[in-house]
Amino acid sequence: MSDDSGQVSIEVGLLLHQVYTLATHRLNDALRPMDLASRHVTVMFLIRDGVQTQRDLVARLNTDKTGMVRVIDDLERLGYVTRTPSTLDRRVTILALTSDGEDALRTAQQHTKRVSAELFHAVSPHELGTLKSILERTLAPMGE
16 A cells, blocks of 8 residues: 555645635735735734734734835835834834724735635634644644
8 A cells, every 4th residue: 555645745735826826816816906915914914913023923924025115115004004113122113903904804814715705615713713723733843
């Protein structure tokens, strides 16, 4: 009897990538009228949840600094995020959502819920919870 776990894990990885790609495209389509994309909303959620610096966002999202600067610039231009110099370290700016940013995030969250409901319509809440648990356990040893 052969061990197919390696093949199955590759297939799972490909399926995860396909689901992510589909979800991102659908969410970006829904957010386009707001002049936002999923990367903007992800950053807004993290700022809302307490991430305060671009450095922390870069580390949390495992992305490049230049791309993060562009995302923050976009959000600042839209009036959704402010940058305030840190009183502890002049090289650091503290990010915060504005009230318009909080409103936009609530609207974006409605879009994310709708896209999620469409995407996972054939998955029960219990199965979705199990999937979430599996993915969290998979990431835990990697420090995510």
